[in-house]
Amino acid sequence: MKLEKFIEYLKLSARQVTRKRMRVLLTALGIAIGVAAVVATVSLGEGIRFQAVEAIKDQSDLTLIEATADIRGGTIQLITPAKIDEITAIPHILASTAVIREAYATKRQTYLGVMGIDPTGIGDVIKPRYLRGGQIEPGSRQTVLGHDVAETLQRYEGVRLGDTVPILIREYDENGLPVDEEVDFTLVGVLQERDDQFDQLMLIDQGVAQELRGGDASFDGVLVRADDPDNVFTVVDGIKDLGLTATGAFQQIESVNRLMDVVVLLLAFFSGVALIVGALMIMNTMITSIFERTREIGITMAIGASPGDVVQLILYECLFIGLIGGVLGDLFGIVCAWAINVFGKPFIVAQLGDTFSTFAEGDITLITPEILVLGIVISIVLSLLSGFYPALKAARLNPVTAIRTGV
Amino acid sequence: MAIVMETQGLTKAYNEQVIALDDVNIALEKGEFVTLLGRSGSGKSTLLNILGGLDCPTSGEVVINGRRVDFDDRDALITLRREALGFIFQNFNLIPTQTAQENVGYPLVFNFQKKAVREERALALLELVGLARRADHYPRELSGGEQQRVAIARALVGNPAIVLADEPTGNLDSKTSDEIFDLMRTVNRERETTFLVVTHERELGKRADRSIELLDGRVVTA
Numbered sequence: 001m002k003l004e005k006f007i008e009y010l011k012l013s014a015r016q017v018t019r020k021r022m023r024v025l026l027t028a029l030g031i032a033i034g035v036a037a038v039v040a041t042v043s044l045g046e047g048i049r050f051q052a053v054e055a056i057k058d059q060s061d062l063t064l065i066e067a068t069a070d071i072r073g074g075t076i077q078l079i080t081p082a083k084i085d086e087i088t089a090i091p092h093i094l095a096s097t098a099v100i101r102e103a104y105a106t107k108r109q110t111y112l113g114v115m116g117i118d119p120t121g122i123g124d125v126i127k128p129r130y131l132r133g134g135q136i137e138p139g140s141r142q143t144v145l146g147h148d149v150a151e152t153l154q155r156y157e158g159v160r161l162g163d164t165v166p167i168l169i170r171e172y173d174e175n176g177l178p179v180d181e182e183v184d185f186t187l188v189g190v191l192q193e194r195d196d197q198f199d200q201l202m203l204i205d206q207g208v209a210q211e212l213r214g215g216d217a218s219f220d221g222v223l224v225r226a227d228d229p230d231n232v233f234t235v236v237d238g239i240k241d242l243g244l245t246a247t248g249a250f251q252q253i254e255s256v257n258r259l260m261d262v263v264v265l266l267l268a269f270f271s272g273v274a275l276i277v278g279a280l281m282i283m284n285t286m287i288t289s290i291f292e293r294t295r296e297i298g299i300t301m302a303i304g305a306s307p308g309d310v311v312q313l314i315l316y317e318c319l320f321i322g323l324i325g326g327v328l329g330d331l332f333g334i335v336c337a338w339a340i341n342v343f344g345k346p347f348i349v350a351q352l353g354d355t356f357s358t359f360a361e362g363d364i365t366l367i368t369p370e371i372l373v374l375g376i377v378i379s380i381v382l383s384l385l386s387g388f389y390p391a392l393k394a395a396r397l398n399p400v401t402a403i404r405t406g407v
Numbered sequence: 408m409a410i411v412m413e414t415q416g417l418t419k420a421y422n423e424q425v426i427a428l429d430d431v432n433i434a435l436e437k438g439e440f441v442t443l444l445g446r447s448g449s450g451k452s453t454l455l456n457i458l459g460g461l462d463c464p465t466s467g468e469v470v471i472n473g474r475r476v477d478f479d480d481r482d483a484l485i486t487l488r489r490e491a492l493g494f495i496f497q498n499f500n501l502i503p504t505q506t507a508q509e510n511v512g513y514p515l516v517f518n519f520q521k522k523a524v525r526e527e528r529a530l531a532l533l534e535l536v537g538l539a540r541r542a543d544h545y546p547r548e549l550s551g552g553e554q555q556r557v558a559i560a561r562a563l564v565g566n567p568a569i570v571l572a573d574e575p576t577g578n579l580d581s582k583t584s585d586e587i588f589d590l591m592r593t594v595n596r597e598r599e600t601t602f603l604v605v606t607h608e609r610e611l612g613k614r615a616d617r618s619i620e621l622l623d624g625r626v627v628t629a
Contacts, residue, residue: 008516015504299500302461303561304489304517306482400461403500 009309013316020289027285028325031278031382035329035375037271039367040336042374045264047337047366052256054362060249061196062229064126065236066099068221070245077243079219087222090238092231095124100209101220104167104202107182108157112149112167112202116209125225126198133161133189139207144189148199163187165202169212183212196249275378279386282321286314286390297394298402307395314391315384322383326376333375337365409437410473411568411601412458417467419453419624427453428464429624435569438599440592442612445621451605452573454621458603459492459571460484472568489518493562493600495572499554501546501561507533508542511560518565532560535597536590552583559590563600572604576611588614 017024056062067087070077077083079098088096100116119136122128128135128144136142143165145153153159165185173179191198210217226235232250239246290297297310305313341363348364412435419428427450435441445451456462458469463478470476471491477483488494501510511532512525520528533539536556546554555575562570572591576584588611595602604615612618620627 004521005519008522012516019504295500296502299496299502300513302459302488302494303514304485304565306485306517309517398461400456403496 009312010316010319013313014320016289016293016313016317017320023285023289024321024324027281028321028328030281031275031322031325031379032328032332034272034275034278035326035379036332036336037274038268038378039330039333039371039375040340040365041267041271042264042371043333043337043365043367044340045260045267046368046371047362047364049256049260049264050366051362051364052260053253056249056252056256057229059195060252061194062232062249062253063094063226064196065224065226065232065239065246065248065250066221067224067239067242067244067246068101070243079221079244083242083244084219084222086242087224087239087244090224090235090242092227092235094225094227095121096222096224097121097125098206098219098222100206100213100218102209102213104169106153106157107166107168110153110157113197113200114202114204114209116206117203118206122203122223125223128189128198129192131190131192133187135189136203136205137188139205141183141185141208142188142205143185144191144203145187146191146199146201146203147193149202150187150190159187161187161190272378275382278325278379279382282318282383282386283390285321286318286387287393289317290314290390290394294397294402294405297397298399301397301399302403310395310397311391314394315387318383318387318391319380322380323376325383326379329379330372330375333371334367337367340365410434411437411471412603413470414458415468415470417454417457417469418465419450419457419462420465427624428457431467431621431624431626433619433626435601435603437568437601438595440595440602440616441604442615442618443603443605443621444607444609444612444618445605446607449621450624451621453624455571455573455603455605458569459494460487489514489565491568493565493567493570495555495558495562495570495575497574497577499546499551499558499578501554501557503546506543506545507538507549507557510546510557511564514561514565528564529560532563533557535563535594536560550583551579552586555579555583555587556590559587559594563594563598567600569601569603572602574605574607576606576608584608584611 067079069079084096084098087093097118102114102116104112104114106112117136119138130144131147131150133144136144145165150159153165159165163186165187167183167185168180169183171179171181185202185204193199206219224235224239226232232248236246236248236250300313301307301310345364414431414433417428417431418426420426429450431450431454443451443454453462457464460476460478468475471487476487501507502513505513508526508529511529512520515525515528530539530542533542536559538553538556538560541549541553546557549557559570559575562572570591575591576587579587591602591604592614594600604611606612618628
């Protein structure tokens, strides 16, 4: 019965809406322009976000993630063997290996980020490709240098493949005085350029690294290889759930997302100002319409409609206007997004330069079903809000005076 | 005969000077056809509005079907209008966007009647007022007399105990006026619906079961 009544009222309201088609259309256009502006700007924002994320996926090693110790709720979550097992158990992990992080300096004060690795376990995780030489012999004092750091050492210290890399490890004695220990590593390999942290790293055997730390058998992090770029954030969440910090190229996507969230919100906010105008138009139309129908509303109340019924009938009219406005707005928005793509893209690509050359191939606007649904929802909600005052005004009419004085 | 509507000491004062109704005591019996006479300003419209639950009295009581009307209870007043009362207005007051049949069935929308029921009842009543063949016409396509016939059918659709008519023939020529009055009398006899008809035409009063005349808010003849 409730539903039947609802449908009945909808029909009655629909009839009122179709009574003044031109006026309803013009009113709906007001809100439609606002919706179109929001749809177009949000789709531009989403398009740029999509392209930027795609560019990151193309250009970086997204599936490589490092889990490191973190302080959560006052306790330090260390990379213990148990933790390593837990990390390995996270779904969508192809391979993982525990690593040690150190910072050494050469005799000539070149500071080096050092990663202690398991030479046999690292293969599937970082997929090393060697520019020169090859991998470290497990347990030996050999080193593989990243592309950039190898170039630096060759240029400034003349270190080449097969040469010794002399490292000073500084420790402090019981009196607090620095004691430097010299350790020589043999350079056995240089990695190809990868455009990630390994370009700057010196890789050594993790056993050696632990020994140089004074036999401490702990780890600083676990390198993890996810099975697919689409599963990276699942793995990241898994790591975070263990109370650890996750780092990797995916953070670029996170920051792009954070930035674009703000950008899209601001764009939508400013373009949404047009929505306020649309809402005021609806309010104006409804007040006029109710004024014109004063007598009719009076009669309706005299023959048995409650004020609540009147409010409902008028709000349903607004619902229709909002729906029409939302649908029209979505259509206009799609047209605008298309226009931005065709006419605006050459300009934007020219402004951004080569870095964003991927933009040239794809669309810079992206209309998702969510955006379209959002457009319609905004339109309907605004229409209902604008209709509230006119509806209450109508419901407060005194039937007697409404019938006597109404137009 | 059972009394369907009764007032006790009904008074309506807008302020100390303007007293629209002054201690009105009337009673309508079931199936009666009563005209309410009086010059303009005599308080007949005010009385009708109060009886219809559209206005509230300053003091006094209205009893409909043996139950006192609580003018502070808006929901009860709405239910009263839906279930016990039918209205006929001077200028017909049909809804322009609805056909004759829909207009007649309109009050039942708020009575939560199904569409099929509404259509059936509306058509039967249009038959009663002799307009079945114009069921699909809109008010603007009907003459004044025909519109008022539709309005009479609409007033009857909820099977009210009393129909309150406010100058139902006021906007019609004398011939149509007669026809409409006759129609109301016929309905009154056939269906035993109580009618209270406000008019200032004394002639029509003679054709009623009885007349109540108001003068300056007081009942002169009852």
